[in-house]
Amino acid sequence: MHTVAVLALDQVIPFDLSTPIEAFSRARLPGGRPGYRIRVCAQRPEIDAGAFTLRAPWGLDGLKGADTIIVPGTATPFAPLPGAVRDALRAAAAAGTRMASICSGAFPLAATGLLDGLRVTTHWILADRLAAGHPRLEVAPDVLYVDNGQFLTSAGAAAGLDLCLHLIRRDYGSAVAADAARLSVMPLEREGGQAQFIAHDHQVTPRGAELEPLLVWLQDNLARTLTLDDISAQAGMSTRTLIRRFREQTGTTPLRWLHRARVRQAQHLLETTRHPVERIGAQVGFGSPTAFRDRFKKTTGVSPNAYRRAFGS
Numbered sequence: 329m330h331t332v333a334v335l336a337l338d339q340v341i342p343f344d345l346s347t348p349i350e351a352f353s354r355a356r357l358p359g360g361r362p363g364y365r366i367r368v369c370a371q372r373p374e375i376d377a378g379a380f381t382l383r384a385p386w387g388l389d390g391l392k393g394a395d396t397i398i399v400p401g402t403a404t405p406f407a408p409l410p411g412a413v414r415d416a417l418r419a420a421a422a423a424g425t426r427m428a429s430i431c432s433g434a435f436p437l438a439a440t441g442l443l444d445g446l447r448v449t450t451h452w453i454l455a456d457r458l459a460a461g462h463p464r465l466e467v468a469p470d471v472l473y474v475d476n477g478q479f480l481t482s483a484g485a486a487a488g489l490d491l492c493l494h495l496i497r498r499d500y501g502s503a504v505a506a507d508a509a510r511l512s513v514m515p516l517e518r519e520g521g522q523a524q525f526i527a528h529d530h531q532v533t534p535r536g537a538e539l540e541p542l543l544v545w546l547q548d549n550l551a552r553t554l555t556l557d558d559i560s561a562q563a564g565m566s567t568r569t570l571i572r573r574f575r576e577q578t579g580t581t582p583l584r585w586l587h588r589a590r591v592r593q594a595q596h597l598l599e600t601t602r603h604p605v606e607r608i609g610a611q612v613g614f615g616s617p618t619a620f621r622d623r624f625k626k627t628t629g630v631s632p633n634a635y636r637r638a639f640g641s
Contacts, residue, residue, distance in 0.1 A: 329365050330499055333394035336370040336384050337402050337413065337436060340377050344400035344430045344488055351492035354511040355504055363500055367394065371413055378403060388416040394425055396495065401431030401484070405454065406461070409439040418442065421478070428480040428495065430488035437481070438462045446476045451484030502596050539563075539577050543585075550590050551613045556582060590614065591627045598636040605632045 332352050336345060345368075355363035369391055370384035391397055397420055417440045421427060429437045434450040435458060437443055444464040449455070455469030468474060473482035473491040482491035497505035542563045546554075559582045560567045574582050590612040597608045609620030609632075624632050 330363060330396065331365045331367065331394045332396045332398060333367045333369050333386070333391050334398045334400065335391065335413070335417075336368055336375045336377070336382055336400070338376050338407070339403040340375060340382070341401045341403060341431065342377050342379065343485065344433065345377070345382075347430060347488040348398040348400070348492050351489055351496070351508060355496050355500065355508045357500065357504060363496070363504060371410055388412060391416050391420050391425075392423075394420065396426045396428065398492075399427065399429040399433035399437050400488075401429075401433045401451070402436070403432075405432035405435035406457070409436045414440050424478070426478055426480070426495075428482070428491060430482050430491065431484040434458055434481045435461070437479075438465060443479055443481070446479060447474050448476075448479075448481040449474050449483050450481060453484075502592075502599055539573060543578075546582075546586055547589055550586070550593055551611060553613070553615070554586060559583075559586075586613075587623055588627060591624055594620070594624060594632065595628070595635065598632055605636075608632070 332348060334345060334348050349366055349368070352364040352366055353362070357363050367386045367390045368382075368384050369386040369388060370382070371388055373383060373387075375382040375384055397417070399417075413436070417427070417437070421440070421442050427437060427442065429450075431451045432454055434443070434448055435454075438448070438458065438461075443462070445466075447466040447468055448458070449468045449471050450458050452469045455467050459465065459467040471483065472487045473480060473494065475494065480491060480495070482488050493505050493509050496508050542559070545562055546559070556567050556570075560570045563570050565573070571581060574580065574585065578585055580588075593612045594608050597603060597611065598605075601608075603611070605621070606617045609617050612620075614620035614623065621632060624635070628635060
């Protein structure tokens with residue numbers, strides 16, 4: 329079982345701390361088996377978490393042997409990193425442990441020197457401070473998260489959940505990640521302006537939302553050639569009303585939602601089948617192989633063939 333160690337530093341932000349605990353604890357493998365073992369680790373038994381005091385069941389020794397270490401944000405990101413914590417993180421990195429930060433957690437992770445030379449992100453309001461304090465980093469302030477392989481960083485708040493779901497997808501594939509996303513009630517769309525590779529998992533339709541039946545219908549009819557008029561007719565409303573309601577409930581437009589849904593289905597097929605790329609493009613509703621490749625790369629940042637090499641079974 330994959331072990332995730334969540335490092336609680338002084339003044340840890342409770343939301344950032346709970347995000348990986350909740351996300352990874354909801355990942356279930358076929359048959360209902362848990363996908364992760366979670367440890368909350370700290371330098372001292374009790375940690376100041378602002379509104380409350382946290383008692384961590386693991387010390388820094390809990391970082392040893394972990395497959396992934398998550399560094400949540402703190403309310404004091406500019407505070408010096410304790411030497412014992414720095415040494416423990418460096419030792420874990422040398423052993424090959426994957427490490428990820430959430431929000432201002434990029435600051436203590438950067439203080440180890442492990443991120444030098446890498447493209448990273450953090451909460452946009454802190455991006456300039458991170459760049460000034462760590463000039464060897466390439467700070468991208470307008471993305472949800474950056475995946476450098478062993479080291480990952482995410483922006484603030486909900487972007488930490490996007491990052492955790494991405495890690496689940498890396499570890500266990502899209503089906504497990506999609507199930508964890510549904511249990512987490514993830515937003516339908518995550519606009520990130522991302523240039524790095526971000527896997528867009530299956531959209532979660534809010535129960536009882538006005539557009540829920542339409543979104544289910546769209547998901548079931550991805551292979552069809554659908555126009556905005558077709559979608560409006562299915563919804564029983566004018567195109568102007570449809571676009572307005574869509575933006576209110578999903579944060580995007582009907583056709584953009586459709587394109588993203590098609591790419592997600594293509595990701596699943598690329599992971600789980602050996603169908604030729606051209607066939608997969610047709611299966612998910614793209615009119616030509618060129619249109620499929622262009623849209624896939626625009627959405628994910630990589631080509632269909634590169635995605636298959638990285639995530640194919």
